[in-house]
């Protein structure tokens with residue numbers, strides 16, 4: 001299972017490092033991580049990436065398998081793209097994952113399926129696993145949601161498929177209406193859509209995993225674990241103890257299997 005959190009733009013440098021030290025210490029010691037049952041990850045802001053990499057090394061969390069991600073990347077490798085960050089530079093920093101097409105970037109920064117497809121290809125070309133964020137806009141029927149998400153997934157990987165790229169692909173199913181909400185989507189909805197996405201992605205050329213995000217926190221994983229390969233946490237992991245509680249849930253699930 002892949003379990004981690006994007007810090008979005010919530011924390012400054014000091015709080016990012018404080019949070020990362022606490023979560024990395026939990027991960028470095030946690031039996032779910034030490035036994036290889038859970039791969040934890042953290043996605044800080046760009047300028048905090050080098051410090052976060054150092055903290056994971058110092059705490060032993062990196063050796064235990066904890067990964068660092070980026071919240072975005074540009075589709076070109078280099079050039080006159082002011083304000084952007086390339087996949088090769090992120091790879092130099094030790095970044096293993098990159099979020100692509102988060103709902104907030106689509107809504108506020110003009111990302112489209114076309115730019116997302118170019119970014120997915122760029123990440124894969126440089127050995128970075130895309131954390132491809134997809135989800136339906138409005139709450140409704142799970143069949144319609146699954147169809148919309150599958151169409152979005154196909155459009156997002158079309159260029160990578162045409163270029164013959166392969167590698168690890170993390171599909172983050174995040175219903176847009178469940179992001180920043182008081183509660184996650186209902187468990188039946190998540191299980192139906194994530195299950196459909198997982199079956200669809202498994203038929204593609206990638207080593208694909210499907211994780212759920214959108215107001216996820218402790219208590220959700222045991223209810224959806226048969227349909228997802230992990231969790232993508234936001235606000236409800238701001239307390240490091242909540243991150244630890246979700247690792248406990250993952251461990252209990254694996255022990256029950």
Ligand SMILES: O=C(CO)COP(=O)(O)O
Pocket residue numbers: 006102174178179180181213214215216232233234235236
């Ligand atoms: O967008 C998310 C993770 O990337 C989810 O954020 P929240 O859990 O805070 O809704």
